[in-house]
Amino acid sequence: MSLSTIAYILAGLTAGGGITGYVRAGSVPSMVAGCSVGLLYALGAxxxxxxxxxxxxxxxxxxxxxxxxxxPRAIKTQKPLPIGLSTLAAFGLYSFGMAVANGRMA
Known part of the structure; x- marks a missing residue:
């Protein structure tokens, strides 16, 4: 899977999660954070x-x-949502970190 595809998938998941947080709980910070991180992923992709x-x-x-x-939230609360977000973050850190370390920028 290409790095741009990974970034687009992570963009959709994080932005979608932020919007879902707003719809379900009325959480404006969830929407802003999710869409901001999603925008960074989309721009990177x-x-x-x-x-x-x-x-x-x-x-x-x-x-x-x-x-x-x-x-930190996943460690503190042990709830599924922060654990899932942490898993996405770890996957992104690994994928894009390895690309930077190997000099593979596209």
């Missing part, structure tokens, strides 16, 4: 796909932001 600079790094940044917000 677009830049990867068009072979522009900093696409992988944007997707990696989105993963770092998602991990920073979800992993």
């Amino acid at each position: 677009y830049r990867i796909q068009s072979r522009a600079t900093y696409g992988v790094e944007l997707a990696l940044l989105a993963s770092v932001v998602l991990a920073g917000s979800s992993i």
